Amino acid sequence: MTLLAIDNLSKSFGGLMAVNDVSFDVEAGSIVGLIGPNGAGKTTVFNLITGNYQPNAGTVLFDGQNLVGLPTHTIVERGIARTFQTIRLFQNMSVLENVLAGGHCRMHSGSVAAMLRTKTQRREEHESMRQAMAELEFVSLAHEWKNKAKNLSYGNQRLLEIARALATKPKLIVLDEPAGGMNDQETHDLIRLIRVIQDRGITVLLIEHDMGLVMRVCSSLVVLEHGAKIASGTPAEIQANPRVIEAYLGVDSDE
Amino acid sequence: MEEFFQQLTNGLAVGGIYALIALGYTMVYGVMKLINFAHGDLFTIGAYLGLTLLVSMGLFDKIGPLPAVILLAIMVMILVAIIGAILERVAYRPLRQSPRLSAVVSALGASIFFQNAIMAIYSPKFLVYPHDILPKAAVNILGLDIPIMRIIMFSTSLVLMAALYFFIQKTKIGTAIRAAAIDQGAAKLMGINVDRVIMLVFCIGPALGGAAGLMVGLYYGQINFSMGWMFGLKAFTAAILGGIGNIPGAMVGGLLLGVIEALGAAYISIAWKDAIAFCVLILILIVRPTGLLGERVAEKV
Amino acid sequence: MKSTNILYLAFALLMASCPMFLNAYWTDVFNNVGLYTILALSLNVILGHAGLFHMGHAAFYAIGAYTTAILNTTFGIPVLWSMPLAGIMAGIFAMIVARPIIHLRGDYLLIVTIGIVEIVRIALINNVFDITGGANGIFGISRPTVFGYKISKPDQFFYLIWGFAAVTIFLFLRLEHSRFGRALMYIKEDEVAAGGSGINVPHHKLVAFIIGAVWAGMCGTIYASKMTIIAPESFSFAESVVLFTIVILGGAGSIPGVILGAFLLIGLPEVFRGLAEYRMLVFGAAMVLMMIFRNQGLLPPGPKNYDIASLLPAGGRK
Numbered sequence: 001m002t003l004l005a006i007d008n009l010s011k012s013f014g015g016l017m018a019v020n021d022v023s024f025d026v027e028a029g030s031i032v033g034l035i036g037p038n039g040a041g042k043t044t045v046f047n048l049i050t051g052n053y054q055p056n057a058g059t060v061l062f063d064g065q066n067l068v069g070l071p072t073h074t075i076v077e078r079g080i081a082r083t084f085q086t087i088r089l090f091q092n093m094s095v096l097e098n099v100l101a102g103g104h105c106r107m108h109s110g111s112v113a114a115m116l117r118t119k120t121q122r123r124e125e126h127e128s129m130r131q132a133m134a135e136l137e138f139v140s141l142a143h144e145w146k147n148k149a150k151n152l153s154y155g156n157q158r159l160l161e162i163a164r165a166l167a168t169k170p171k172l173i174v175l176d177e178p179a180g181g182m183n184d185q186e187t188h189d190l191i192r193l194i195r196v197i198q199d200r201g202i203t204v205l206l207i208e209h210d211m212g213l214v215m216r217v218c219s220s221l222v223v224l225e226h227g228a229k230i231a232s233g234t235p236a237e238i239q240a241n242p243r244v245i246e247a248y249l250g251v252d253s254d255e
Numbered sequence: 256m257e258e259f260f261q262q263l264t265n266g267l268a269v270g271g272i273y274a275l276i277a278l279g280y281t282m283v284y285g286v287m288k289l290i291n292f293a294h295g296d297l298f299t300i301g302a303y304l305g306l307t308l309l310v311s312m313g314l315f316d317k318i319g320p321l322p323a324v325i326l327l328a329i330m331v332m333i334l335v336a337i338i339g340a341i342l343e344r345v346a347y348r349p350l351r352q353s354p355r356l357s358a359v360v361s362a363l364g365a366s367i368f369f370q371n372a373i374m375a376i377y378s379p380k381f382l383v384y385p386h387d388i389l390p391k392a393a394v395n396i397l398g399l400d401i402p403i404m405r406i407i408m409f410s411t412s413l414v415l416m417a418a419l420y421f422f423i424q425k426t427k428i429g430t431a432i433r434a435a436a437i438d439q440g441a442a443k444l445m446g447i448n449v450d451r452v453i454m455l456v457f458c459i460g461p462a463l464g465g466a467a468g469l470m471v472g473l474y475y476g477q478i479n480f481s482m483g484w485m486f487g488l489k490a491f492t493a494a495i496l497g498g499i500g501n502i503p504g505a506m507v508g509g510l511l512l513g514v515i516e517a518l519g520a521a522y523i524s525i526a527w528k529d530a531i532a533f534c535v536l537i538l539i540l541i542v543r544p545t546g547l548l549g550e551r552v553a554e555k556v
Numbered sequence: 557m558k559s560t561n562i563l564y565l566a567f568a569l570l571m572a573s574c575p576m577f578l579n580a581y582w583t584d585v586f587n588n589v590g591l592y593t594i595l596a597l598s599l600n601v602i603l604g605h606a607g608l609f610h611m612g613h614a615a616f617y618a619i620g621a622y623t624t625a626i627l628n629t630t631f632g633i634p635v636l637w638s639m640p641l642a643g644i645m646a647g648i649f650a651m652i653v654a655r656p657i658i659h660l661r662g663d664y665l666l667i668v669t670i671g672i673v674e675i676v677r678i679a680l681i682n683n684v685f686d687i688t689g690g691a692n693g694i695f696g697i698s699r700p701t702v703f704g705y706k707i708s709k710p711d712q713f714f715y716l717i718w719g720f721a722a723v724t725i726f727l728f729l730r731l732e733h734s735r736f737g738r739a740l741m742y743i744k745e746d747e748v749a750a751g752g753s754g755i756n757v758p759h760h761k762l763v764a765f766i767i768g769a770v771w772a773g774m775c776g777t778i779y780a781s782k783m784t785i786i787a788p789e790s791f792s793f794a795e796s797v798v799l800f801t802i803v804i805l806g807g808a809g810s811i812p813g814v815i816l817g818a819f820l821l822i823g824l825p826e827v828f829r830g831l832a833e834y835r836m837l838v839f840g841a842a843m844v845l846m847m848i849f850r851n852q853g854l855l856p857p858g859p860k861n862y863d864i865a866s867l868l869p870a871g872g873r874k
Contacts, residue, residue, distance in 0.1 A: 050752065076754030088749040090742055096862060101742050105754030107735050111763055114734030115727040125734070126863075133867045145864070168754050290663055349848045355662060356609065357851040360804050363797060364843025371836040484793075488674070491667065530678045533671040540668050541656050 003028040003172055003203050004049070004080075009058035011044055018044045019055070020227040026172070031194060031204040033214045035238075036224035037247055042207045043085055045224070046174055050082050051075045063171070077105045079171035083161040083178060085207070091150040095141060098149050098160055099132040102167025135163040139193065154181040159193075166197070173197065175206040179213050191217050215239065223247065260399050262517045268405040268474075270513020271412025275467040276490035277497070277505040278419060279460030285436035285500035286449075286456050288355070292362035293342060294464060295487020296369035299480060301335045301465025302472040303373055306384055324473070328411075331469045332462040339461025340454050348450075366483075373480040381479045384472045408470050415463060416506050422459075423502055432456060436500060485529065489516075492536040498546025507548060563812075564725070571718055575711035583710040585826045590717035591779055593818040594724050596802040597811065598771035601728065603800065604809035604857075605737060606764040607744030609662050611796045612669030613772055615676040616646040618791035620773025621780040622680065625694040626687050628780075635700045635781040639774050646773025647766045654765040658758050673796055680788040693787030700781045713782055720778065724771065728811060731767075733860065740764055744809070798822075801839075805846050807853030816855050 004026040011019040019041045026032045034042050047053040049060055051072040060067040067075050081102070090098050107128055109121040136142040139159040144152060149160060158178055165173055178194075179187050187210060194204055194217050208214045214221065215235045223231040223238060225247040231238060238244055276298050283291045308330055309323075318326070346365045350358045393400040423429035434442040435452045443449050471486070472478050493512040497504025512532060520528040539546065575583055599613045620642035627633040627641065657668045683690040699708045700716065707716055731737050739760045742750040751757050780786050798821065806817020825835045846853075 052748075052752075071756075072751040073754050073756045076752070081754075082752060084749075084752070088746060088752065090745045090749060093741065093745060094859065096864070097738065097741070097860070100738060101750065101753040101755065104735060104739055104742075109735050111731060111734075111736045111767060114731050114736045117730055121734070128735070129862060129864050130867055133864060142868070145868075146859075164753060288663075290667070346844045350851075353847070353851055356804070357847040359609070359663070359666065360801070360851075361844045361847040363801070364840045364847070366840070367797070367836055367843065368840030371834075371840060375834065375837060488670070492671075495667070526682045527678065530675050533675045533678075536671045537657075537668055537675075540660060540664050544660070544664060 001028050002026070003063065004205070005059075005061040006045070006049070007059045007061065009045065009048055009055050009060065011041075011048055011053060011055050018227050019048065021058070022224065022227070022229050023058075024222045024229060024232055026203060026205055027220075028171075028203050029198065029201065030219045031198055031206070031217055033218035033221045034205065034207045034224065035209075035211075035214060035221055036230075039226070040224040041227040042224055043176055044227075046082065046176055046207065049075075049174060050080060073105065076168050076170075079169075080174060081165035081168040081170035081172075082174040083158070083165055083176055085176040085180070087154075087157050087161055089149040089157055089161060089164070092148060094145065095136065095147050095149060095152070095160055096129075096132060096145040099135055099163050099167050100128060102135070102164040103128040103132055106167075106169055132167055135166045138166065138196075139163045155183070155186040158182070159190075162193070162197075166202075170202060172203045172205060175204065175208075177207055177209065179208055179210045187213055257399055258521065259518075261401070262521045263514060264399075264401050264405055264409075266514035266517030267510060268408045268412075268513070269517065270493075270510035271409045271416075272467045272471055272486070272509075273490045273493045273513050274506045274509025275412055275415060275463045276486060277494040277509045278416070278502065279464045280491050281494040281497070281499055281502060281505040282432070282436075282456045282460045284494070285502075286432065286439070286453055287347070287358075289347065289358050290362065290491070291347075291460075292359070292487075293346070293365040293369055294460065295483030295490070296366050296373075297335055297339055297342075297461040297483070298464040298468040298471075298486055298490075299373060299478070299483035300338060300369065301331050301468025302478040302482065303377060303382070303468075303480075304334050304465070305331045305469035305472050306382060306478065309385065328466050328469055331465045335465025335468075336458035336462040339457040342461075343454060343457035348453075370480055370483070377480070379480065381477045383477050386476065404474055408474055411466075411470065415466060419459070419463070420502065420506075428452075428455065489532040492532045492539075495536060495544075495546055496539055498548040501546065501548045504546055504548035508546070511547075560812075568722060572715075575714050580710050582826075583714050585823060587710060587713050587717050587782070589818055589822045590714070590721050591775060591782075592799070592802060592822045593815055594717075594721050594775045595772055596799050596806070596814045596818050597721075597724055597728055598768045598775070599799045600768075600803050600809065600811070600814045601731070601740070601771075602764050602768040603803050604807075604814065605732065605740040605744065606761055607740075607808075608761060608764065609666035610669050610765075610768075611666055611793070611800050612671075612673035612676075613768070613799050614791045614793070614795040615673040616650060616769040616772035617776045617779070617795070618676055618680065618788075619646045619649050619769075620776025621786050621791070622688060622694070622776070623773065624777040624780045625697050625786050628697050629694055630687070635698055635777060636702065639777040642777045643770040643774040646776070647770040650765045650769030651762065654762055658761045658765075670793060670796075673791075673793055677788050677792055680791070688788075691788060693785060695785040697780050697784045697786070699784070700778075707781075713778075717778060717782075720774075725811060725815070732811065736760070736763070741809075801843060805843070805853055807855040807857065810853070810855050810857035813853050813855030813857070817853070820854075 002025045007023050009019055009022045022045060034045065036042055044053065048055050051067065051070055055068060062078060062080060090101065107124050109124050113121040133142060133145065136145060139162055141156060141159055141163065149157065152160060162178065179190055182190060191213055197204060218235060220234055221232065221238045222229060223244050230247060231241045231244050279294045280291060283289055305327055308327055342365060346361045347358060350361055394403050394406060423432060431447045431452050432455065434445065434447055435449050439449055489512060490509065493508035494505045496512055497508025512535065515535065516528060516531050519531040574586060578586065595617060599610065602608050602610045623642040623645040624635055624638040627638045628635055653672055657665060660668060680688045681691045699706055707713055739755050742753065742755055743757055743760060747757055802817040802821050803814055807813020828835060
């Protein structure tokens with residue numbers, strides 16, 4: 001079943017058409033890759049999905065409901081979590097605290113319950129600690145729980161962002177260049193991680209420039225260029241698509 | 256109708272003062288993204304220095320009112336400019352790389368320091384400028400008797416503003432200031448000595464504020480160590496009204512606020528006069544925070 | 557948490573024994589320190605934890621004090637009974653004024669809050685709704701009575717004020733170490749990341765304002781009944797500056813820091829009473845110097861302890 005349906009999505013900034021009438025679907029349980037040359041509008045599409053930008057036109061249907069106009073935190077509550085292209089961790093806070101932030105929307109205790117330390121509140125706190133540590137174990141960062149986020153290596157910071165996103169218990173996780181700055185071994189581990197995320201029943205939508213990763217892990221791809229969708233299909237189909245090749249490599253000037 | 260024009264001219268005269276002070280806020284904010292809380296106190300210092308120089312040098316008796324006032328203004332402007340530069344060097348430059356809040360607190364501390372220094376050096380009481388030195392006559396324009404001092408004040412403000420505008424738009428240094436306000440990093444790469452630019456801004460802004468202080472002393476006749484607070488906050492409102500960081504905006508905002516305040520005091524209620532400025536401030540920040548002429552500050556989302 | 561608990565207990569015992577050693581004058585100084593401690597702690601929720609630049613806190617204090625004063629002198633409601641009402645009124649006021657400004661960027665929010673506190677002061681002076689008594693304020697406020705026992709002397713007020721302070725510290729510590737407290741931390745650190753993690757940023761900012769306001773309002777009740785006279789000039793922008801400075805210099809976001817800040821900024825000048833003229837001069841200079849040399853405050857918040865010993869992986873590094 002279609003978990004996410006993007007229809008005729010458009011966004012312009014001043015005179016620049018960053019996203020131009022883009023439509024594509026994401027099937028539940030799949031791993032979909034959004035690729036294209038730099039400046040194609042991929043991150044803008046992500047920002048439109050997560051509510052950081054508002055589109056000029058089009059709809060974003062998630063589980064049958066239109067997300068356009070909803071604030072970001074509501075979209076997270078509905079079940080879409082994201083990581084950022086430029087890492088946006090709480091740098092001066094500990095690894096554990098970063099992941100706990102993700103757990104926030106799945107808890108309910110407010111300020112009054114906090115002051116009164118009700119039984120529900122205490123139970124909830126303990127439960128969220130447990131889940132936060134579980135997510136850290138999942139990305140193999142449990143031993144770093146006390147460390148400040150800014151002290152982690154770049155690759156580990158990306159993993160921490162994923163752990164935080166997973167702590168929101170999403171149905172769909174949106175990864176913006178998760179392999180950025182990773183070496184081969186780390187990328188290999190990341191591929192395995194993405195597959196295990198899929199095993200947990202979470203759908204994955206990612207932007208990536210590392211073609212090796214994309215071709216190996218994605219079940220389908222959507223290609224953008226200059227804000228418009230130019231192709232979609234399986235990795236094999238995309239690799240053979242002349243329009244895509246042209247977009248990435250340019251046209252030979254002799255032809 | 257006559258009342259209206261009286262209030263209008265009154266508002267413009269006071270508005271000119273607000274504009275001169277507002278320019279100081281806006282220029283500093285433009286290049287440093289800092290609200291210089293101590294700026295109002297530089298205005299106060301101008302008023303006090305003016306009084307001291309006036310009384311101690313007895314200029315009016317020696318060279319006549321008009322040359323005396325001009326000389327006085329020049330001296331006050333230079334002195335306050337120096338103090339402004341010192342302020343920047345001591346309280347703000349060490350905090351260039353620190354979070355914004357630190358500079359805010361430092362500015363507050365400097366403001367408290369200045370106010371209490373004035374109180375300690377002079378007196379907590381209201382001090383009085385000599386009365387009989389300036390023309391009290393009224394000039395008849397279009398059937399209205401308008402005090403000549405009002406006209407002088409307004410014209411002086413206009414002259415200073417025009418001079419500043421010319422300086423900013425037409426000279427090389429002025430362009431450097433504008434460049435630094437838009438993007439400090441890029442300005443540095445273009446060979447602009449940003450430290451010098453900032454120092455210059457902290458000379459010009461306070462100089463204008465000091466001149467405004469002198470004018471207020473001459474016009475209203477009495478000064479007090481806390482006058483910078485009210486005037487400063489209203490001038491800041493004017494700067495926001497016109498668009499913080501925007502120099503023509505500060506000029507327009509100042510004049511506009513002066514008029515709104517004068518008319519409001521006359522037609523609504525004089526007791527709430529001071530509140531008018533604050534209401535304008537809050538309204539603008541909620542409805543149109545970039546101000547009337549737009550914020551000329553590069554915004555990073 | 558254990559070692560800090562012991563420190564708090566020791567502090568509490570020390571404070572409880574104070575009135576036995578201090579004369580009336582110094583007891584009153586400590587009473588002032590106590591009031592400012594509570595006020596600063598309430599501002600700390602807004603400024604220290606949530607990171608909102610708020611310089612209008614005196615407005616909430618004023619509304620609480622005036623609510624009690626009016627209810628007491630006009631309707632004869634006993635002072636302590638009016639305390640929750642004072643808090644609620646301040647909270648409602650906070651809710652109304654904070655909502656439209658909550659999204660403003662740091663410096664702008666600062667300026668607007670200054671405008672708000674000034675408008676409140678001017679409204680009080682102008683006898684708005686004809687109940688505030690104008691520039692002279694309201695007098696004849698009764699003293700608090702607890703089960704028939706009237707509190708009027710400094711050492712009696714000492715226990716009332718510091719008792720309330722103790723309750724405040726206790727509740728705010730719990731607030732800090734909770735989902736809500738963490739949400740404020742995240743918002744202060746990086747608003748966009750907080751929103752992206754699923755935190756409702758505007759809601760939490762507003763609640764922070766309301767909590768701070770309610771507490772300041774209740775503090776206003778105690779102030780009103782202690783002074784029996786209140787007037788607009790007690791609630792000026794200058795008061796807000798003092799509170800703001802206590803929080804920032806003490807250590808924004810740190811409860812012990814704020815307490816220390818209150819003691820230093822309110823108590824220390826009393827030690828130098830003789831040099832009254834130069835106190836504020838030193839104050840201003842100290843602010844500048846602190847920002848240059850130690851801008852995180854005297855006692856900045858430390859890393860938080862989490863009760864996860866049972867959850868750590870076997871053999872994992874602690």
